[in-house]
Amino acid sequence: MDESYKTIIGDKTSEFQHMAGSDGVQEPRIWSSPEGGRKIEIGKQIFCNRSLNMRNILAVGFDMDYTLAQYIPETFESLAYEGTIKKLVYDLGYPQELLGWSFDWKYMVRGLVLDKKRGNILKMDRHKYVKVAYHGFQEMSKEEKVGTYGNTLIRDSFDEPDYALIDTLFSLAEAYLFAQLVDFKDSNPGKIPERADYARMYKDVRAAVDSCHRDGTLKQTVTKDPRRYINEDTSIVPMLKMLRDSGHSTFLVTNSLWDYTNVVMDFLCGSHVLDSSRACNFDWLMYFDIVITGSAKPGFFHEDNRANLFEVEPESGMLRNTDNGTPMPQVGNSSPRIVLKKSNAPCQIFQGGSVGHLHKLLSIESSSQVLYVGDHIYGDILRSKKVLGWRTMLVVPELEREVKLLWSLRNSRKLLRLMRNERDQIEDQIHHMKWFLKFEDLNVDQKQKTSDGIDELESRRDQVRTSHQQDQRECHQKFHKIWGQLMKTGYQNSRFAHQVSTISKDHQIQ
DSSP states (O other): SSSSOOOETEEEEEEEEEOTTTTTTTTEEESSSSSSSOOOOOGGGOOSSSSOOOGGGGGGETTBBBBBBOBBBHHHHHHHHHHHHHHHHHHHOOOGGGGOOOOTTTOOTTTEEETTTEEEEEEEEEEOOOEEEETTEOOOOHHHHHHHSSSSSSSOOOOOTTEEEESGGGGHHHHHHHHHHHHHHOOOOSSTTTTTTTTHHHHHHHHHHHHHSSSSSSHHHHHHHHHBBBBOOOOOHHHHHHHHHHHHHEEESSOHHHHHHHHHHHHHHOOOOOOOOOOOOOGGGGGSSSSEEEETGGGGGGGOOOOEEEOOOOTTTEEEETTEEEEOSSSSOOOOOOOTTSSSSSOEEEEEEOOOHHHHTTHHHEEEEEEEESSSSSIIIIIIIIIIEEEEEEETHHHHHHHHHHHHHHHHHHHHHHHHHHHHHHHHHHHHHHHHHHHHOOOOHHHHHHHHHHHHHHHHHHHHHHHHHHHHHHHHHHHHHHTOOTTTETTBBBBBHHHHHHHHHOOOBB
């Protein structure tokens, strides 16, 4: 945000230019056409870590959940939270008191790390130094943080199995519930099952979450009223049309199965009228060449994956065997594959398979001809990039609000940088004067004068440091009262930002 960047609007790239307003404040102007283009609010712009020539891209693919389908956290995450608690109580023997708990969907953020053994929630910088730490909902002191995570000869990797990474929006509810259980266990040690230490409680939460997804209760509720749980986005269809009109193939690869995928995509791309009396006409399929459901990502991206690829019959959901995507002759009569009314070619729908099948179906000769859009750093982006060499786009919806805040706080952030520079300059002066005092041949008066100067500078440095720390904390709390800015911890990049930037070194678009 402190450097120049570009914004992609439609199929044109336009410079983010600064024009002075009447008050002298620099305001962004977007120029994307000879006629002057139009202004787009900063939260809706697209920021590229590396430019990409779309002429080299033959196929553009999308994940569905939290990529095309942006879930409403107030309702969707609360639904997952409530279902998880019921599983803990009725299936795993946790006390009935949990049924009265409530979920604060704004509390947790992505990029946090759960310490399963100690019951702590951590936010780290890019070097894996713990900057913010809570035991349950109780903030840990600096001494506690250092004593727990800073007094080891070998640096902790903060990875599985002792730690859990909150790197997907699906994980926020379980992280919040884990923190609640930690506090509850500390206050009511006799009420939690005896076998359940912190690590076991996290394992039980994960098992309950998986059970909610596996038994279908969560998705069944969503499909009854998609509008309550999924944000409507009128820009999806124009975007898909633009891609297809420009000659690109489009595909969808999701871990969700066909029945759920069809309802969600019909809601996003269809008429937005879903009720029991309306038969789905599958119009949304006209915007895709290939749809793969039940893909089991990230395993899907391994070329040595030998999973079978089944064709899905849209009306019934029946699976048919294929020979690497080619329909196999069926014994007896079979329903014909859907041919879309508004397209000359049918959209092929499959379940399972691997990336090898997808490349063959799309006639992809080089993996760099694919651009894939997803929300999961590991499940969508890391595997598809490092294993295959696909071009990737990471969806970070939280940045819409944060980018707006960054722009509105630009003057405050400039002052913070100036305060830090002032502190560094004072530190340099102190070091020079100490060396001067130690190694130069000075008389008594010179030594006293130099010592007094050092004392004065150290007092000034401490004042600037205290003011800087307080102002920086207040600035971060504007982003999130507990965890601060998503991409920062203090003035360092956060671990989440480091993960994004590490992946983005090779063609990543954010």
